[in-house]
Amino acid sequence: MTDFKPKSDFLKTLIERGYIHQCSDYEGLDALAAKGEVTAYVGYDCTARSLHVGSLISIMMLSWLQKTGNKPIALMGGGTTRVGDPSGRDETRRILTIEDINANKEGIQGVFDKIIQFGPGKSDAVMVDNAEWLTTLNYIEMLRDVGRHFSVNRMMSMDSVRMRLEREQELSFIEFNYMILQAYDFTELSRRYGCNLQMGGSDQWGNIVNGIDLGRRMGTQQLYALTCPLLTTASGAKMGKTASGAVWLNADMLTAYDYWQFWRNTEDADVGKFLKLFTFLPMEEIRRLEALAGAEINEAKKVLATEATALMHGRTAAEAAAETARTTFSGGTATALPSVEVTKGELEAGLGVLAAFVKAGLVPSNGEARRQVQSGGLRVNDAVVTDPAQILKPADAINDGAIKLSFGKKKHVLLRPA
């Protein structure tokens, strides 16, 4: 890969921006991409109501694919999610109900058209659900047509399976079948849409390559595999977690402000990498930003945060988030901070600080609030709380009629009497 010189804009961009972990055949894929003849898919499991940043990298790849004149397919795993992918998992996934899966699918679909064009045109994207063909399969036919091409010996040696076996962890038969279904998806998409490339995270390599093999045996055109690195931060932590949980892409699961903050808090060493992967800024601009040294790199982080947020939440929301952050972190109180309502009566009766922080959702329990008071982590209107028995009263509402509660340096909520 180091000495490979791509001719296609697609591979040129992906390589330059660091999207590629492995590819089954650079030359072959490059030739197709140069002619705009790549139709690629990425599959998304419907295991939650929203995708999170971990999936964003592959959505970006689909977008670049389209920008460089090829056709993306977003595959909803409405069928495969009923089975559960064992890759990279220690334990069997909880089996989701069909209603849950459908609801999750609804939630997930929305993010794609933010950066990908859908429609009937040649390089317009298509969205399909593998439930369409998987749920109507007939077991015996499936075994005869597809199952005979799979060697159990080889399946047992696949990472996802082997790891479970070596660590003596349960691997149920249903999960064992996941790779067969995913391989079958690839061939089915090849037949239906002329799909010839599957992309995904590096943990999907085995599954994708199985699809290529199956395609060859079942007589599809030549298929290709392309994987991206799994995201970790420079200090090795798995990316995508914040204080409050996963970094969701959907606005109703994570506000634009919190999403902006997630990117703003990127480690220095990751700024360049993330600008390349998660924004569409031109490379010259990125090179300039990542060259900033010392505290200056904070400028690059703000650009990253705003650009990345603009992609998922829109430019307006991104800039509002940037502005809210600016006032908040320069010592002021932005009125656009997340807010929680309390009734006037509650305040007049006197609301305990501990309860107030729990109510604001900043801490999970009274006890936790109490502990945080001990270590000086709670503030009311920017004043450190020292007395756990402190009572909040209407007179404390000073900022735009609200009380500002802060947990640590980064988490703020406005308590609004209503």
Added chain:
RNA sequence: GGGGGAAUGUCCCGAGCGGCAAAGGGGGCGGACUGUAAAUCCGCUGGCUACGCCUUCGCAGGUUCGAGUCCUGCUUCCCCCA
């Protein structure tokens, strides 16, 4: 079918002579230092109407003043033999 072992704080790993809210890590959170970074150092890491009360060690019973610890049965997982 026979024999042996395991299950611990609902994030994970993991100690635990009958006095245990339960050692030690990891992770997470807060504080200090910085730049809303990293590294480092310090503190915290069951719940509550809080110098007390309540609920926790696979499940259900029992012995005991007192059980994570002992006994009985059950469930699940692993290993060996058939």
